[in-house]
Amino acid sequence: MDIFEIVRAIAVIVLGASGTWLLLPHRHGRIKPARSTLVGVVLSGIALICLATLWKPPTTFLAGAFFYLFALSSLAGAVLTITSRNPVYSALWFAAVVLSTAGLFLLSGAQFLAAGTIIVYAGAIIVTFLFVIMLAQKEGRATYDRMARSPGRATATCFLLFWSLLYALIALKTPPGLKPDDATDSRLARGSNLLIAKGIAPNTPEASVVHRALSPTNRLPDIDPGTTALGRHVAGLGGTLYTDHLVTVELVGALLFAALIGAIAIATPKPPIRPVQSNPPPPAS
Amino acid sequence: MTDAFTFDMLINYLMIGAALMVLGMVGFLARRNLIVMFLSAEMMLQGTALTLVAFGRYHGNWTGQVFTIVILTVAACEASIALALILILFNRKSSLDVTLWQEIREPGQPLTVDDPSQAEVEQFEDGPETYPHLTPAGIEPEHPTWTVHRN
Structure with a gap:
């Protein structure tokens, strides 16, 4: 495990957490100054670039370029989805996240899922749009859009989880002396090598699971x-x-x-289950 | 022949999936608008789906994609029920604020009290797209009256 990678991962966590916290709405709904928003954008951007340096680029140039494009735009869209004060903008940035994720699906060989995600989520986002237009108030009028529920603690908790995931993934990375696809490397054997790599004897339940x-x-x-x-x-x-x-x-x-x-059953309008018994109904004769 | 989807590519995808999931979790915990919370939950599902697809691609079988199709279906079900619930909740309280539903919290949990007087309303200047104020079109003319002539 490279100590330099650990430092970059810590930078991702610390800068990303503080940037997200600065971009989130204030706890009591106070207006954050433009300078703090700017600092939040810069910190989140640096965290994103640090995370990108932790990735290993794909072998072909075109696949690598599209991988970085889709990955960075999905993560930037995710940050903007959760920090937009206006739910309409949140829905739009979520659409960006879905499109980028569909691109990543395409790069990893899931063509049907890329199309299916776009179709399903396009419908979902349009419906969400309708709901926002029907229900939400004008921008800046709704107090709850400008108040966050304990943003500091939420960000700290979630980025602690991210740190544990990131540390586990960095610890799994291929050490420099080993070729990327070495067959003797049995840390996470591929499906076809599972029987040999894990030493599973034939005619055991594990072997039948692998065959299935x-x-x-x-x-x-x-x-x-x-x-x-x-x-x-x-x-x-x-x-x-x-x-x-x-x-x-x-x-x-x-x-x-x-x-x-x-x-x-939920959305159909119906009388309340326990109506207020102000005047009891006349007894049935 | 080595597969183009190496172990390091799998780690790349897992990192992106973890980041999407964590950001969705931040949004779900910190935001108060029901619609934004719903979008954050969908974003967590997207991160998980990315992880599953990458694992399936790495191991060379379709199972990850089949599982992602299941996730997609569950997300569609969740969307329909969540939006129906949002509609009902909005009808009761005329607000999308999730804090108004504190009375159904777990027993023993303290009540969260907000001070809305500290909230400041941002002033938005009218942009060029706002509708102009139309000048009133004069006084209302006298309505004609008809008299019915009968022969």
Whole structure:
């Protein structure tokens, strides 16, 4: 583990936490001076750049450029989503986060999910927009948009969690002497190497689990040269979804149906359950 | 042939996923607008989905993407129910402030009291898009009266 990386990770945590805290609304709703907002933007930007230096760039230039573009824009959009005073701007920045995440999905070979995320979340964001327009007050009028619920403690807690995650990930990084994809490196063996790397004997329950996870329908194409996969892209995903995960599909459909019924039952206007008994109803004759 | 999605790429994706999740958590804990809290929860789900997709890609199987589809479905269910709840809560209190619903907190928790007098209202100057004030269009003319002639 590189001590320099630890220093950069600490810089990410400290600068990111203080920048986010400066950008969040004030606890009592006081107006923050423009200088503190500027300092918050600068600190968050430095934290973002420090985090970017912790990433290892992909081998090809184009993939690397798009990776950095999508990653940085998703994180910047995330900071702006949670710090915007106006919920309309929050929804817009969240749209930026969703688009960037869809780009990252595309870079990691999840074409269907990239399209599906954009379709599902575009609908969700438009509905949120409608809600904001219907319900929210004008910018600067709603007190609760300019008051944060204990922002210091919330930021400290969450960035402590981020520190623990980041430390664990940095400790896992490939040491400099080792090649990035060494087969002898068994810290986190790939699916196809699991049986050898973990020393799992055949005909044990663990081996059957591994075989089930690596069935031909469940295998990504073009990864392992010696193996065969059934379909590419969406065809492969549909293949595994309707063979290995059929019960999941049924369960998820039932969940959607239940949520539909629940949403209708909640949102329908109805008389209160326990009305105030000011004048009791006449006894039935 | 080495896979382009190396172990270090997986770590990159996990870092981004962790950062998205943590920022969503900050928003969920610190913001008071119900709609912004809902968006923050969706952002936490996005971070988790990114992590799962990267793990699936690293191990060379579809399981991560299948799990992400499940997350997407649960997020859709959550969105429908959350927006229905927001509608109902807004109808009761005419406000999106989550602090107004403190009476359903856990028993034994202290009441959070805010001092809204300390809040300052930002003054917004009217931009060029604001509607101009129309001058009144004169006095209302006398309405014509009809008399019905019957033969």
